[in-house]
Amino acid sequence: MDFEQRLSAILHDVADADPPANLVERALGHLPAGKQGRSHFAPPVAMAAAIAALVLIAGAVATMWRPVSMPPAAEPSPSVVERAPTPAPSPFQSPRECPGSQIVGTLAAVSDSELALDPAVGFEASPTDRTPLVWEPYFRLGDDGGSVVVRDPDGDVVARDGDIVEIGGGERDGGWYACGYIEVLSSGGPLPAPVLDLSERSSWRALMTIERGVSDGPIGPIRRIEWIGDTLHLEIAARHDGVVDQVRAALSGATDDATVASDPDGLVTIEIPDARTTFAPSIEPRCGAWQRVTLLPIGDGKELRGEDMARAGEVLRLRAAEALGLDGQDIVLHTEDGRHIIVELPAGPDSSALNRARQRMQAPAPAGLMAVPDGVAVQAGDSADSMERGLVGAAAIDVAVPAVDIMGQPALHLTLHPDAAEALDEFAAERVGGQVALVVGDVVVAAAMLNAPRFGGELEIVGPLRVADVAPLADRLSLSVDSLEFELVDVSTAERDC
Amino acid sequence: MPELDEVLAARAGDEGAFGVLIAREARWAYGLARVVLGDQMEAEDAFQESCLLAWRDLPKLRDPARWRPWFRRLATNVILEHGRRMGRRPKVTEIVATDGPIAPDHAGRVADRDLLLQALGLLTADERILVALHYGRDLTVADAAALLGIPLGTAKARLHRAIGKMRQRVEA
Numbered sequence: 001m002d003f004e005q006r007l008s009a010i011l012h013d014v015a016d017a018d019p020p021a022n023l024v025e026r027a028l029g030h031l032p033a034g035k036q037g038r039s040h041f042a043p044p045v046a047m048a049a050a051i052a053a054l055v056l057i058a059g060a061v062a063t064m065w066r067p068v069s070m071p072p073a074a075e076p077s078p079s080v081v082e083r084a085p086t087p088a089p090s091p092f093q094s095p096r097e098c099p100g101s102q103i104v105g106t107l108a109a110v111s112d113s114e115l116a117l118d119p120a121v122g123f124e125a126s127p128t129d130r131t132p133l134v135w136e137p138y139f140r141l142g143d144d145g146g147s148v149v150v151r152d153p154d155g156d157v158v159a160r161d162g163d164i165v166e167i168g169g170g171e172r173d174g175g176w177y178a179c180g181y182i183e184v185l186s187s188g189g190p191l192p193a194p195v196l197d198l199s200e201r202s203s204w205r206a207l208m209t210i211e212r213g214v215s216d217g218p219i220g221p222i223r224r225i226e227w228i229g230d231t232l233h234l235e236i237a238a239r240h241d242g243v244v245d246q247v248r249a250a251l252s253g254a255t256d257d258a259t260v261a262s263d264p265d266g267l268v269t270i271e272i273p274d275a276r277t278t279f280a281p282s283i284e285p286r287c288g289a290w291q292r293v294t295l296l297p298i299g300d301g302k303e304l305r306g307e308d309m310a311r312a313g314e315v316l317r318l319r320a321a322e323a324l325g326l327d328g329q330d331i332v333l334h335t336e337d338g339r340h341i342i343v344e345l346p347a348g349p350d351s352s353a354l355n356r357a358r359q360r361m362q363a364p365a366p367a368g369l370m371a372v373p374d375g376v377a378v379q380a381g382d383s384a385d386s387m388e389r390g391l392v393g394a395a396a397i398d399v400a401v402p403a404v405d406i407m408g409q410p411a412l413h414l415t416l417h418p419d420a421a422e423a424l425d426e427f428a429a430e431r432v433g434g435q436v437a438l439v440v441g442d443v444v445v446a447a448a449m450l451n452a453p454r455f456g457g458e459l460e461i462v463g464p465l466r467v468a469d470v471a472p473l474a475d476r477l478s479l480s481v482d483s484l485e486f487e488l489v490d491v492s493t494a495e496r497d498c
Numbered sequence: 499m500p501e502l503d504e505v506l507a508a509r510a511g512d513e514g515a516f517g518v519l520i521a522r523e524a525r526w527a528y529g530l531a532r533v534v535l536g537d538q539m540e541a542e543d544a545f546q547e548s549c550l551l552a553w554r555d556l557p558k559l560r561d562p563a564r565w566r567p568w569f570r571r572l573a574t575n576v577i578l579e580h581g582r583r584m585g586r587r588p589k590v591t592e593i594v595a596t597d598g599p600i601a602p603d604h605a606g607r608v609a610d611r612d613l614l615l616q617a618l619g620l621l622t623a624d625e626r627i628l629v630a631l632h633y634g635r636d637l638t639v640a641d642a643a644a645l646l647g648i649p650l651g652t653a654k655a656r657l658h659r660a661i662g663k664m665r666q667r668v669e670a
Contacts, residue, residue: 003665004633010614011634015529023528023542024521027549031513170624171652410612 103169103176105131109148109161113141117167117176132175133167139178150182158182291345291493293358295486303339304484315484316343316361322443323360324353325381340489362486367394371427372435378447384439391427391436396420402470403460410470412446412461421457429453438473446473505562508553516556519565520549526635527573533630534581536619544580548573567645574627574645581623617667625660628653 020026105117108130117131135141139158140151149160159165159182168180297304297312304312320331320343331343345357370387372378378386396417403413416424428450438446438461448461461473507515527548531541552569559568618626631642643653 003668004661007614007629007661007664008633010611011533011618011630013611014615015533015630015634016525017529017532019524019528019545020538020542023545024517024524026542027520027546028513028517030546030550031516031553170648172649404612410616 103131103167105167106164107148107150107159107161111148112143113148115141115148115150115161117165134172134175134177136169136177136179139182159184163187289493291354291491293343293345293361293488294340294490294492295343295361296340296489298485298487309338309341312484312486313341316341316486319361320345320357322440323357325443341486344494358488358491362488364484367440368392368397368438369424370437370439371431372437372447374434376435378435378437378444380444380446382437382444382447384437384442384444387437387439387444391424392416392420394440400474402474412470412473414459414461416455416457416459418457421455424459425454425456428455501565502562505556505559505565509556509559509562516553520552520569523566523569523573526570527577530574530627530630530635531577531580533618533634534577534623534626535584536615537584540580540584544577545573547580548576551576571645571647574631578623578627578646581626584623613668614664617664620667621660621663625656625663628657629660629664632657 103117107115108118110116110130115133117133135150138153140153142149142151144157144160147160147162149157152158163184164187166181166183167176167178168182169177170179171177295316297309297316299308299312317331320326324331324345326346331345343361345354368390369392370384370390373386373388376386396419397414398417399413399415401413403411432450432453434450435447436450437444438448446461501519504515504519508519524545528541528545531544532538535541535544548569552572555572559565618629621629627646628642631637631645632639637645639653639657640650643650646653648656
């Protein structure tokens with residue numbers, strides 16, 4: 001059976017499963033009283049609950065949102081009422097149909113009240129490079145002191161010609177339908193530091209361009225950029241036959257693993273699996289400073305050798321990443337003599353954070369299930385400082401393995417030691433619906449709601465998890481209780497000026 | 499009662515007739531939502547919201563014979579919007595009790611299904627719904643494009659990309 005046949009069979013399996021028995025009745029139960037055509041109605045109960053949950057954790061969510069201008073229907077609102085699923089009135093198109101892509105370019109005036117988009121950086125625009133913009137009626141264009149500007153409904157200017165902007169929306173009728181957010185990346189000037197450091201996921205938006213070719217015409221601009229797992233996917237507008245070779249040449253030396261291909265749509269897709277690669281506009285190595293920490297792994301009072309060194313390395317990577325709040329891939333490990341492990345920590349964090357990371361790497365940290373105080377909502381990545389008390393120590397978790405729940409979805413199955421099982425049940429009997437945090441070191445790695453008054457020592461963490469989430473979670477728990485200790489041998493700083 | 503009469507009755511405010519209509523569409527819409535959203539509760543929410551919008555906007559349906567494609571397009575848009583919102587939402591997990599020790603599934607009995615669904619979950623909502631309509635609901639690419647209101651060329655390119663990403667993930 002080929003890939004598409006397997007996909008079709010599995011999707012049919014999911015899509016054709018019987019819906020819940022009372023699905024229709026529940027939906028009818030939420031119809032508003034009276035006749036149709038009302039402009040407002042309450043959201044479904046489950047949706048309202050989800051929204052309430054969002055409101056509870058508004059502080060955390062807020063950090064995920066960019067300081068941008070966005071039509072109201074596409075932006076999270078602070079109250080349940082405003083999030084009711086009534087489409088905003090629009091004579092042209094409902095905001096719900098706004099595509100979820102983004103484009104980057106320089107706003108260029110094409111008349112007194114019209115803007116188009118030129119390639120972002122490092123390119124001399126020609127008429128064929130220019131992308132027409134079709135604006136959601138939410139935005140209004142006008143003149144402001146000789147500039148063509150984009151205004152929101154309050155009349156505030158959100159961008160003007162000459163600005164380098166990122167615009168949410170999607171392709172339509174040969175142009176770009178600007179129906180999402182607008183974020184000004186650079187106001188009226190070139191972007192700074194034209195280096196794309198692929199390990200800095202948060203900074204790519206301001207830095208994306210690849211050096212223009214010398215003979216075959218421009219590459220770019222980058223039209224789409226997204227992470228899939230650990231692979232970075234870039235799409236670049238292709239304008240000539242030699243672009244694939246040109247991109248390969250530009251990446252050569254920075255990464256040997258990039259896959260470059262063009263598709264019938266006129267786009268070049270680049271997939272880069274090595275997240276530590278740095279490139280563009282010229283090939284640049286990682287710049288700046290980092291700290292080298294040399295450690296000697298000790299297990300049961302003896303030095304580790306051979307295969308145990310790999311396990312020790314993963315333990316170190318995990319501990320360092322957790323202490324610094326980084327992805328594991330940001331921690332570089334190597335060994336030069338087969339005895340010592342050298343950990344390279346980025347020098348960005350302050351000295352106290354680096355000290356904490358060094359300490360954290362040397363010995364196992366406390367881990368386990370902790371009670372979350374009433375009225376506090378936590379999520380993975382939060383500090384464990386606010387936790388109420390420990391419920392189950394990691395040593396009392398006999399088994400932590402990836403599993404599947406009754407829906408066939410990935411889950412994390414925990415089997416507790418009998419004493420710990422009893423302690424959890426005592427807590428759960430009083431706090432069904434409360435939250436429990438799975439903590440490693442001083443960081444919450446998973447936060448989940450207790451949905452039963454008694455577990456009997458067998459429990460699963462379920463939800464919208466993927467295998468990619470669950471397996472590392474089990475590993476983290478296992479590795480965190482690993483009794484490995486490390487002797488600190490040396491700390492030094494290295495730096496490369498670029 | 500013929501479906502046309504049910505639509506007319508529902509349009510006039512007959513909840514019973516409306517219930518019959520959406521019951522016929524429940525499997526199609528809920529199944530699509532399950533594939534695209536990958537979550538039972540989200541799928542139920544999307545279905546409920548589709549029903550609410552359909553009830554509210556049914557008086558605007560000029561041609562009652564177009565009920566089914568009209569509802570399916572509405573439901574598709576609602577599901578797509580839910581998918582986009584989910585991508586921006588933190589995950590909510592639960593701890594549930596189980597009956598006893600289970601056989602762990604590291605890579606075994608559901609591996610193939612899970613790997614494919616996992617790859618599907620890595621796509622954007624716009625890509626997922628296209629894959630779901632074409633492979634899970636057997637729509638032609640042209641019909642899926644029409645349902646989503648996007649050009650055929652865009653749909654083809656998007657589907658091509660989506661399958662490429664999934665294939666790469668599964669075969670990695």
